[in-house]
Amino acid sequence: MDLFASAPALMPIPIRDGELAFLAQLPLPWPNALVLARLIAETDWREETVLVYGKRHLQPRLSAWHGDKAYRYSGLRLAPAPFTPLLDVIRQAAEQATGRRYNSVLLNYYRDGRDSMGMHSDDEPELGPEPAIASVSFGATRPFILRHKASKETLKLPLTDGSLLFMAGKLQANWMHGINKTTRPLGARINLTFRNID
Ligand SMILES: O=C(O)CCC(=O)C(=O)O
Numbered sequence: 001m002d003l004f005a006s007a008p009a010l011m012p013i014p015i016r017d018g019e020l021a022f023l024a025q026l027p028l029p030w031p032n033a034l035v036l037a038r039l040i041a042e043t044d045w046r047e048e049t050v051l052v053y054g055k056r057h058l059q060p061r062l063s064a065w066h067g068d069k070a071y072r073y074s075g076l077r078l079a080p081a082p083f084t085p086l087l088d089v090i091r092q093a094a095e096q097a098t099g100r101r102y103n104s105v106l107l108n109y110y111r112d113g114r115d116s117m118g119m120h121s122d123d124e125p126e127l128g129p130e131p132a133i134a135s136v137s138f139g140a141t142r143p144f145i146l147r148h149k150a151s152k153e154t155l156k157l158p159l160t161d162g163s164l165l166f167m168a169g170k171l172q173a174n175w176m177h178g179i180n181k182t183t184r185p186l187g188a189r190i191n192l193t194f195r196n197i198d
């Protein structure tokens, strides 16, 4: 049986200078809460140090990188771990929903509202000129902040439990994105960004 045969369609989100689409619930064979618990328990989480303007900082979140190639950013080299059966099921669902193939995934674990990700673009050369990225979220809803590089126009998209956000076209070239800290009491959230690395 093809579990994903009846995958519902992605809803385009109108945005200038890029492509965005959203699916409220990625079809998976398990409840979101079970996937979240398994990802927390089964992932070899790292607290990475990054270089920002020549200074070393601990990243305010945990992360892990799975795929066949190493990943480099902010002076960091993430050694690849193979896809696990669980990650492979989520990857297949994301491929089915977006019509693209992915050979890598970056996992980020936001333990509570104090964990965050600074504004950035996923524009490393090995992602190609128009990166296609499938971003799947589990757990607490966090607003995904998008800021246009030239006009500074800002968009806030709540990334809910089980959702998929698809970023493509010139989005990375023209927009930055990130996850802000919050003082609101919040539970855990895990985000997986599926990418294709040349
Ligand atoms: O946690 C998120 O929704 C954003 C993750 C992200 O931007 C990334 O992994 O590059």
Ligand SMILES: [Mn+2]
Pocket (backbone or CB within 6 Å): 120, 121, 122, 177, 193
């Ligand atoms: Mn990103």
